[in-house]
Amino acid sequence: MQPGRAEFRFPSWLKKKAGRRRRHPVPPRGKNNFVVAAPPPAFANRLNSPIFAHLHILCLALTHTKRPHFMVKKASLFLVGIFTLWGTLSAQVTELPANTLPEKLGREYQKGEKALIYRDYDTALKSFKKILKRYPKFVPALRGVGACYELKGEYELAAEYYDKALELGPRFSRALYYECGKAHYKAGDYYLALELFLEFDTLAKEDIHSFSYNGVAEQNAEQTYYQSIQRDIRACQVAMDSIQFLNIPSVENLGENINTKGDEYFPFVSNDQKLLFYTHRKDENADENLYFSTAPFGKWRIGSSVGHDFNTDFNEGMPTLIRDGRKMIFTACQREGILGTCDLWQANVRGEKITDFGPLTGYVNTPAWESQAALNCDGSELFFASNREGGFGGVDIWMCRRLDDGRWGEPVNLGDRINTPGDEEAPFITSDGNVLYFSSTGHLGMGEQDIFFSRKDENGQWGHPVNLGIPVNSSYRELGLFLSADGKTGYFASNRKGGFGGMDIYKFTLSDKVQSEPVTFVEGFVKDSVLHIPVPNATVHFKDRPAMQTDEEGRFFICVKGNDELEFEVLEKDYHKYKARHRVPVWDNRTFYPLEILLDPLFRLPVYDGPLDTPDAPPESRPTPFSTEFKHQLFYGFDESDLTADMEADLLNFFQETFSGHPVVSVEIIGYADDIGADSYNLILSERRAKAVGEFLKSKGIRVDKIYIEGKGEQKSGGKPKWQNRRVEVVVRVGDN
Numbered sequence: 001m002q003p004g005r006a007e008f009r010f011p012s013w014l015k016k017k018a019g020r021r022r023r024h025p026v027p028p029r030g031k032n033n034f035v036v037a038a039p040p041p042a043f044a045n046r047l048n049s050p051i052f053a054h055l056h057i058l059c060l061a062l063t064h065t066k067r068p069h070f071m072v073k074k075a076s077l078f079l080v081g082i083f084t085l086w087g088t089l090s091a092q093v094t095e096l097p098a099n100t101l102p103e104k105l106g107r108e109y110q111k112g113e114k115a116l117i118y119r120d121y122d123t124a125l126k127s128f129k130k131i132l133k134r135y136p137k138f139v140p141a142l143r144g145v146g147a148c149y150e151l152k153g154e155y156e157l158a159a160e161y162y163d164k165a166l167e168l169g170p171r172f173s174r175a176l177y178y179e180c181g182k183a184h185y186k187a188g189d190y191y192l193a194l195e196l197f198l199e200f201d202t203l204a205k206e207d208i209h210s211f212s213y214n215g216v217a218e219q220n221a222e223q224t225y226y227q228s229i230q231r232d233i234r235a236c237q238v239a240m241d242s243i244q245f246l247n248i249p250s251v252e253n254l255g256e257n258i259n260t261k262g263d264e265y266f267p268f269v270s271n272d273q274k275l276l277f278y279t280h281r282k283d284e285n286a287d288e289n290l291y292f293s294t295a296p297f298g299k300w301r302i303g304s305s306v307g308h309d310f311n312t313d314f315n316e317g318m319p320t321l322i323r324d325g326r327k328m329i330f331t332a333c334q335r336e337g338i339l340g341t342c343d344l345w346q347a348n349v350r351g352e353k354i355t356d357f358g359p360l361t362g363y364v365n366t367p368a369w370e371s372q373a374a375l376n377c378d379g380s381e382l383f384f385a386s387n388r389e390g391g392f393g394g395v396d397i398w399m400c401r402r403l404d405d406g407r408w409g410e411p412v413n414l415g416d417r418i419n420t421p422g423d424e425e426a427p428f429i430t431s432d433g434n435v436l437y438f439s440s441t442g443h444l445g446m447g448e449q450d451i452f453f454s455r456k457d458e459n460g461q462w463g464h465p466v467n468l469g470i471p472v473n474s475s476y477r478e479l480g481l482f483l484s485a486d487g488k489t490g491y492f493a494s495n496r497k498g499g500f501g502g503m504d505i506y507k508f509t510l511s512d513k514v515q516s517e518p519v520t521f522v523e524g525f526v527k528d529s530v531l532h533i534p535v536p537n538a539t540v541h542f543k544d545r546p547a548m549q550t551d552e553e554g555r556f557f558i559c560v561k562g563n564d565e566l567e568f569e570v571l572e573k574d575y576h577k578y579k580a581r582h583r584v585p586v587w588d589n590r591t592f593y594p595l596e597i598l599l600d601p602l603f604r605l606p607v608y609d610g611p612l613d614t615p616d617a618p619p620e621s622r623p624t625p626f627s628t629e630f631k632h633q634l635f636y637g638f639d640e641s642d643l644t645a646d647m648e649a650d651l652l653n654f655f656q657e658t659f660s661g662h663p664v665v666s667v668e669i670i671g672y673a674d675d676i677g678a679d680s681y682n683l684i685l686s687e688r689r690a691k692a693v694g695e696f697l698k699s700k701g702i703r704v705d706k707i708y709i710e711g712k713g714e715q716k717s718g719g720k721p722k723w724q725n726r727r728v729e730v731v732v733r734v735g736d737n
Contacts, residue, residue, distance in 0.1 A: 143162070147179075153476070162176070173218055185232070201233070249471075262501055263280070265278065265493035277292050278319075289311040291305055327379060328348075331370075337359055361407040363409060376429050393420055396414070397427045398414065417462050426481070431521075446473045450467055485590065488515065490509075520593050523592035537549055567582075575600060641688035670710050672713070672729070673689075679713060686712055687711030
């Protein structure tokens, strides 16, 4: 028996466990297991080790070539790494011994080896398969085919050829156990991958010379594999544990109306799940643009660009919006006004229209790379990815808070529980602010890049990240998770097999075990209690969160945990202070929970303290004195409600000249209409007349403590002219000096 050709039987534990899942090929007992599987020693040392000793490293490097532009921070570093690796491999390519294979097949093997170095996998496959057609048990060629399929991302086929190589040459190479395990891991067969990794870990403790002719030649590769074997074993265990713990049944591709042959990623879905923003890239050489789609009837329409006003010849994408859907933050690259390679910009959103875009103010953007923003529910906290100085590795996740003046404060690194020497990016914060999702290459994962989540503890510190597991994560790449407003539906992107092209967008139902607390989206409106018109720029102070100002619609937006009390007060210089405590229910966040706040206006007028002598005024318009009450009447034409210039002048004269020296306590404005037409219409007409007077008084700066507006509808003529009922009465009550 020649050295290295001893009979080998698969470990009984491996054979037994593999049979429960997918039976790993077991070599026949009592036979020489090598036949054509092992080449002569000289050929083995020169042919097998040069390429395949570095296949795992090459595979990891190549996975970064197809990352979206937002992901590629330093392309030059990748190129340096590839050329260095290429130089190492190409220097080891040697001529084939003439006595190993027929000369023609020997040249064919060398051709396949070189094609593999140049990443021409189809040519390499063709060469290796040509050899296998003549010598189907030639282990180096089987191993080469497996490597090609692994680098092409066809992991099931890679595992199949590695299996054949291991069946024919169980003592051919310890490294082959690791490579076969890695292929099964990427194919999603975590149980068998774990068995192969454990076997490699056991065999690595044996004498290296006991493994055929490749032991010494592949020693460097084995050492490289051995450095990561414990991590790979743990990754298999995490994958198997997550299947049972998270209990996510399946993921669903959003379909061909959204996903294409190119890349689609970084989804953002509106609260009612009828509007989708996402990033689209036609191919790996194209720029990234922002796209949108609508689903008015439950099915997404074909996605389209948001328009040339927004999208440029450079990169735009990664949209995130406050939950009210009105303010967007996105990534812009290489355009005018950019400080670094990519910066964070903001824009206003109304439906599908995006306007008023420009860079964020404050301390967010730097000459480094900033991208992939995530806002908390009400937009007061910003999470983003950056490779700026002060981090823990390549790309880290940072957080900053909005200042009172609207600018963003100094960012803070989330720390080493979240960030690693690898890349952490694509953050998403849940509506309750207690769970952070992100993508990572540095934490223990199942593929190229996995999605993790971390919970905030009672001290406000982030806990250790947990892998989201199968089927969200896979042996491929996953990033950019987004959760719907109700926290039950997740969206993410993956380049896994079975999609329409590169990165596709998928959705899934989140397990109850990781759902966040229910949060209600409150839309508040601050209005004038008399005129019922919006009060802009009013300051709303909250007990446990930053203050905010109402917009031009008198509107503000806030997120409150369901069934919590919202304690607040509203201040505006022309109104009495409003203070309230309101219990907010759990709400279906496809619509906002409405909260109306009515402010009572301040109203102080000088009152005229003298004889009422108005001989030129018509009798019906003269102020009629009461003990502390004065009444003024305005008359309208048929079906009219607007004030004429003469009526406005008359009204101003009444207030400015009649009341001097007496404090006005209240003003009552009562509208009337004649009895022509429907009762309901006349009631509305009378209200319009009264409101027009109230709005005019407010526009002129006239203030009182209390003001009331009422429409009483039609009045029967009772023999009087109908025009006398088309009127507004202004009743002013005054107090003592």
